[in-house]
Amino acid sequence: MILLILFLIILLLLVYLLFAPIYLEINSISGLFRLRFHKLASACLIMNENSLKVHMRIAAWRKQIDLLSAKKKKVRPASSKKDRYKVSRVKIKSLIRSFQIKKFHLTIDTGEMPVNAVLYPAFYFLGKYNNKSIEMNFMNQNDIVLEVKNNFARMIRAYYFS
Numbered sequence: 001m002i003l004l005i006l007f008l009i010i011l012l013l014l015v016y017l018l019f020a021p022i023y024l025e026i027n028s029i030s031g032l033f034r035l036r037f038h039k040l041a042s043a044c045l046i047m048n049e050n051s052l053k054v055h056m057r058i059a060a061w062r063k064q065i066d067l068l069s070a071k072k073k074k075v076r077p078a079s080s081k082k083d084r085y086k087v088s089r090v091k092i093k094s095l096i097r098s099f100q101i102k103k104f105h106l107t108i109d110t111g112e113m114p115v116n117a118v119l120y121p122a123f124y125f126l127g128k129y130n131n132k133s134i135e136m137n138f139m140n141q142n143d144i145v146l147e148v149k150n151n152f153a154r155m156i157r158a159y160y161f162s
Contacts, residue, residue, distance in 0.1 A: 020037060020151060104133065
């Protein structure tokens with residue numbers, strides 16, 4: 001009986017790991033760059049004036065790494081080249097198509113008024129065609145807000161059944 005309960009717990013954990021959503025969030029307005037695995041884990045890129053930090057969180061464990069700090073590099077012995085596994089373009093294309101765009105907002109200004117005027121109708125019709133917010137402005141403002149969602153089950157299905 002105990003083995004059956006343990007088996008069911010492990011099975012439920014694997015199902016959770018397969019179907020829990022993975023989010024990629026980019027927001028240039030607030031400076032948010034984050035990769036999040038449901039509520040279990042996240043990695044957030046924090047940019048300051050003189051530093052570039054990655055704040056990682058997995059359950060209760062937290063770690064912050066400064067990417068621009070000077071560190072000693074470990075010298076590794078040269079390894080022999082192995083045959084690398086090559087992925088076909090069809091599989092890469094199907095993996096990219098497995099992602100779902102939840103939020104998308106793009107605002108662009110080229111800095112030149114005539115170029116903006118020429119691109120304005122194209123961006124208007126592109127936004128209407130995709131049902132996404134794609135705008136050309138004349139106020140020197142460049143912003144992107146993007147939230148993409150996927151899960152391991154969808155990626156595995158796209159990779160093996162493409």
